[in-house]
Amino acid sequence: MESFEGREPQKKERPIKKTNPQRIEDRKPRVIPQRFLPTIPSLLSTPNIPLIHRDVSWLQFNERVLEQARPSSKNLPVERVKFLAISASNLDEFFMIRMASLMREIAAGKTQSSKLSHLTRIRDVLLENVVKFTARQVEILDLLAAELQKIGIHIVTNLDDDEELKAMGSRLFETAVLPHLKAPTTFSPQSLKELDNLEMAVIFPDGLWYRVPRNLPPVLSAGDGKDSKIYFFFLDHILQTFLARAFRSQGAPAVVRVTRDADVTTDLIEEGTAPTPDVIRGCLNSRDRGAMMRLQYLGNISPELMEACTKELNLAPGQVLPAPTSLCLQGLWSVVDVFSKGKIKKKLRRKVVYPPLKAHTPEIFKHPKTIFERLSQRDYLLHHPYDSFQAFVSWIEAACKDPKVSLVEITAYRFGTLSPIIPVLKKAAKEKCVRLLIELRARFDEGNNLLIAEELSQAGVQVGFGFGKLKLHAKVALVARKENGVERYYTHLSTGNYNAKTAKQYTDLAIFTSNQEIGLDARNFFDAVWKGEIPTGFKKLVLAPTNLHRRLIALIQAEIKAATQGKKARIVAKMNALVDDQVIAHLYRASQFGVQVDLIVRGACSLIPKVEGLSDNIRVISIIDRFLEHSRFYYFQSSREMYLSSADWMPRNFFRRLEIAFPVLDERILSYLEKVVIPTHLKDTEKARELTPQGTWKKTVSKYGRPPVRAQFVFADLAARQYRGTSLE
Structure with a gap:
C-alpha cells in the first residue's frame, strides 16, 4: 500500500x-466573484474571511446523501432507498434544529434592520433550495420505484388507476389504520397548534379533521416476498384515498404535517442550568410543543384557508411547503428493514441489499484471561465497523471479571438501547467501583439516556452527568488494575460512541493503550468532571x-x-x-x-x-x-x-x-x-x-x-x- x-x-x-x-x-475585504452568490449567500459573514454559510453547506451535504439514491451511485436498489429515507429524515432535523436556530436569530434581530435583512435573505435562500431539493427527491423516488417494480418490489406512488392496488390498500386501511383513528372533530386554523412535532392530520374541505396517531407506521407493507412480490404504501396516500371514500360528501381531503423547533436543551446550555434528570424530563415534555418551523401538505387546500393557517402558525410563506409526492419519505426505512430482517427469499435479497459485514475481531480479544497482559505490551487500533465492537465489549467484560481490577469508568453520549455493556456494568458494580458519566442532553437520545442512568444507578453503578454549559462528548473508558502492588491504568479512547448498533453503521477509530501518562490524564479527566470542574493539566491528551x-x-x-x-x-x-x-x-x-x-x-x-x-x-x-x-x-x-x-x-x-x-x-x-x-x-x-x-x-x-x-x-x-x-x- x-x-x-x-x-x-x-x-x-x-x-x-x-x-x-x-x-x-x-487583509482588506476581498471582492467575491458573483458566481458564488446564487448558491452561497453571506460569504462575508466573518469580516475578511470568505466562507460558505454553514446551513447552505449542510443542504449541499444532504444533496450528496440524496445522490447516493440515484442509479449512477452504483449502490444496490434497496441501499438507494435507504439514502432517500435518510435524506428525508435529515431534512426533518434541518428544520427542527438549524432552521429553528435561524428563526430564533431572526426573532432576536428584529431591532436591527441590517441584521434582520441579512438573516431573512439566508432563510429565503435556504427555503428556495429546500423546494428544489424535494423536487429531486420525487424524481429519484420515481426512478427507484420503476426499477424496483421490475424485480417484484412495489413502492406504490399512485393508487388512482390500479384496481388491484386499491383493493390491497383498502385492506390495509381497514385492518391497520382505521381501527386506530378516533372520530373526526371540527377544524379551524387554530387546530393545527394542537399537533405535536412531526404529527400528521387529515383535513376535509367541509371543516372536519382527523389527527393521525403517531404509532401508525409512515409506510405500510403488504405481501411477504415469498412469491417474489412485496408492496409498500405511504400512510398519507392510504389516508387521503380511503378516508375520502368513507366521507364522499366532505370532498377530497388534504393531509398536513407540522415540524417544530425540537432543540429543547439549547436554553439549558446557554443558561448553564444543571442537566439533572428532573430538568431534562421537563425539557422533553416541551419538545413536541416548540415553535412551528414548517407546514407540509399533500392535496388541495384553498388559498384562503392556507393563508389563515400560515398566519395562525406565524410562518413565512416559504415555510409552507407542498409535498410533491408524499409526506412520509422518511418512512422508507421500512423497506430497508423488511429486506434486512424480514423473511425474504435469499435470491431476491442478494439483488437489492449488501450482505451483512463480517467484522474482524483481533485475536487478543478472543482470550479474556490474557487481554491485559497483551495490552501491557503495545497499543491496539480498532477501525469500526470493519473491526468488531465486540472487542471493546470483551475488554469491558474481562475488566469487570478480573479480581485485580478495582475501578471501571466510562463516558456515555449515545449508548443505544439494549446495549451489551449495560448488563456487564450492572454485574460488576456488585464487586468493584463502577462509575458512569452520561450526557443527558445528547440530542434525541435524552429519554434513552435517562432510562440508562436510572437503571445503572439502581444497580449500584455511580452515575454522574455533564455540567453547566458543557456537553460531555468525549469517548473514554478507563480501567485501574493492581499489578505487583502498583495501580496501572488501561485506557480506551474513541472517535465514536459506545453504541453496539451504530458501531456496525458508522466508521470510527479507537485505541486501547496501557500508556500510563494517558491513563493518568484519563483518571484526572474523570475526577474533574465528577467534581463539576473543567479538566486541566494534561500531559498527553488535548x-x-x-x-x-x-x-x-x-x-x-x-x-x-x-x-x-x-x-x-x-x-x-x-x-x-x-x-x-x-x-x-x-x-x-x-x-x-x-x-x-x-x-x-x-x-x-x-x-x-x-x-x-x-x-x-x-x-x-x-x-x-x-x-x-x-x-x-x-x-x-x-x-x-x-x-x-x-x-x-x-x-x-x-x-x-x-x-x-x-x-x-x-x-x-x-x-x-x-x-x-x-x-x-x-x-x-x-x-x-x-x-x-x-x-x-x-x-x-x-x-x-x-x-x-x-x-x-x-x-x-x-x-x-x-x-x-x-x-x-
Missing part, C-alpha cells in the same frame, strides 16, 4: 502554490474547552514555519463538519505559505478551497457511502503528530463541549494511519466528491490509468485479511 508521503512528483502530485501572504486579519482550539492553531502554525524553512509541510484532517472561522483563517494562511492541506469533511464545510491567492493548496473532499463516515483525525506532517478525536472543527466542539483529542503514540498504528488510512480516503474515486472554488461539489475520477478506489471496500477487505501486509499484521 502506497504512503501518501511517497507520491510521485509532478503529474501525480498537485502543484503547491506560494502566494504573498498577509495576516488574515490585516482537551476542549481548555486548549484543543489553541493547540490545533499552534500545530497549523508549526506547519507554516516548516514550509518557510523549506521542509515538507502538510496537514490532513478528517471530520464531520468544518465551520470554525478562526481555524479556517489559519488554514487559508497555511495555504498561502505553501502548506499542502487535505480535508475530508463529511458534512458542512464553510472553507472554500482552490481560490487563487487564498486557498490554492487546499483540497476538500467528502465521502458518503454505505457506512456513515464518523471518524475524526488530525495529521501534521512536519512534526509527524497525529490525533484522533471526538471533536469536529466547530465552535460548539471547541468551546461548548467536553472533548478529547488523543495522540497516536504506537509506531505501528501511526504507520498504518499514515500509509493506509489517509491515502485510501484521499484516493477514493467512487464515493468521494470534491469541493470546487465555486462552492459546488464534483465527482472525483480515476487518473493516469489507475483502477477506481472505493475506500470503505478497501478497509473492509483489509480487515477480512486480518491486515496482512500492513504494519498492523
Whole structure:
C-alpha cells in the first residue's frame, strides 16, 4: 500500500502554490466573484474571511446523501432507498434544529434592520433550495420505484388507476389504520397548534379533521416476498384515498404535517442550568410543543384557508411547503428493514441489499484471561465497523471479571438501547467501583439516556452527568488494575460512541493503550468532571474547552514555519463538519505559505478551497457511502503528530463541549494511519466528491490509468485479511 508521503512528483502530485501572504486579519475585504452568490449567500459573514454559510453547506451535504439514491451511485436498489429515507429524515432535523436556530436569530434581530435583512435573505435562500431539493427527491423516488417494480418490489406512488392496488390498500386501511383513528372533530386554523412535532392530520374541505396517531407506521407493507412480490404504501396516500371514500360528501381531503423547533436543551446550555434528570424530563415534555418551523401538505387546500393557517402558525410563506409526492419519505426505512430482517427469499435479497459485514475481531480479544497482559505490551487500533465492537465489549467484560481490577469508568453520549455493556456494568458494580458519566442532553437520545442512568444507578453503578454549559462528548473508558502492588491504568479512547448498533453503521477509530501518562490524564479527566470542574493539566491528551482550539492553531502554525524553512509541510484532517472561522483563517494562511492541506469533511464545510491567492493548496473532499463516515483525525506532517478525536472543527466542539483529542503514540498504528488510512480516503474515486472554488461539489475520477478506489471496500477487505501486509499484521 502506497504512503501518501511517497507520491510521485509532478503529474501525480498537485502543484503547491506560494502566494504573498498577509495576516488574515490585516487583509482588506476581498471582492467575491458573483458566481458564488446564487448558491452561497453571506460569504462575508466573518469580516475578511470568505466562507460558505454553514446551513447552505449542510443542504449541499444532504444533496450528496440524496445522490447516493440515484442509479449512477452504483449502490444496490434497496441501499438507494435507504439514502432517500435518510435524506428525508435529515431534512426533518434541518428544520427542527438549524432552521429553528435561524428563526430564533431572526426573532432576536428584529431591532436591527441590517441584521434582520441579512438573516431573512439566508432563510429565503435556504427555503428556495429546500423546494428544489424535494423536487429531486420525487424524481429519484420515481426512478427507484420503476426499477424496483421490475424485480417484484412495489413502492406504490399512485393508487388512482390500479384496481388491484386499491383493493390491497383498502385492506390495509381497514385492518391497520382505521381501527386506530378516533372520530373526526371540527377544524379551524387554530387546530393545527394542537399537533405535536412531526404529527400528521387529515383535513376535509367541509371543516372536519382527523389527527393521525403517531404509532401508525409512515409506510405500510403488504405481501411477504415469498412469491417474489412485496408492496409498500405511504400512510398519507392510504389516508387521503380511503378516508375520502368513507366521507364522499366532505370532498377530497388534504393531509398536513407540522415540524417544530425540537432543540429543547439549547436554553439549558446557554443558561448553564444543571442537566439533572428532573430538568431534562421537563425539557422533553416541551419538545413536541416548540415553535412551528414548517407546514407540509399533500392535496388541495384553498388559498384562503392556507393563508389563515400560515398566519395562525406565524410562518413565512416559504415555510409552507407542498409535498410533491408524499409526506412520509422518511418512512422508507421500512423497506430497508423488511429486506434486512424480514423473511425474504435469499435470491431476491442478494439483488437489492449488501450482505451483512463480517467484522474482524483481533485475536487478543478472543482470550479474556490474557487481554491485559497483551495490552501491557503495545497499543491496539480498532477501525469500526470493519473491526468488531465486540472487542471493546470483551475488554469491558474481562475488566469487570478480573479480581485485580478495582475501578471501571466510562463516558456515555449515545449508548443505544439494549446495549451489551449495560448488563456487564450492572454485574460488576456488585464487586468493584463502577462509575458512569452520561450526557443527558445528547440530542434525541435524552429519554434513552435517562432510562440508562436510572437503571445503572439502581444497580449500584455511580452515575454522574455533564455540567453547566458543557456537553460531555468525549469517548473514554478507563480501567485501574493492581499489578505487583502498583495501580496501572488501561485506557480506551474513541472517535465514536459506545453504541453496539451504530458501531456496525458508522466508521470510527479507537485505541486501547496501557500508556500510563494517558491513563493518568484519563483518571484526572474523570475526577474533574465528577467534581463539576473543567479538566486541566494534561500531559498527553488535548482537551476542549481548555486548549484543543489553541493547540490545533499552534500545530497549523508549526506547519507554516516548516514550509518557510523549506521542509515538507502538510496537514490532513478528517471530520464531520468544518465551520470554525478562526481555524479556517489559519488554514487559508497555511495555504498561502505553501502548506499542502487535505480535508475530508463529511458534512458542512464553510472553507472554500482552490481560490487563487487564498486557498490554492487546499483540497476538500467528502465521502458518503454505505457506512456513515464518523471518524475524526488530525495529521501534521512536519512534526509527524497525529490525533484522533471526538471533536469536529466547530465552535460548539471547541468551546461548548467536553472533548478529547488523543495522540497516536504506537509506531505501528501511526504507520498504518499514515500509509493506509489517509491515502485510501484521499484516493477514493467512487464515493468521494470534491469541493470546487465555486462552492459546488464534483465527482472525483480515476487518473493516469489507475483502477477506481472505493475506500470503505478497501478497509473492509483489509480487515477480512486480518491486515496482512500492513504494519498492523
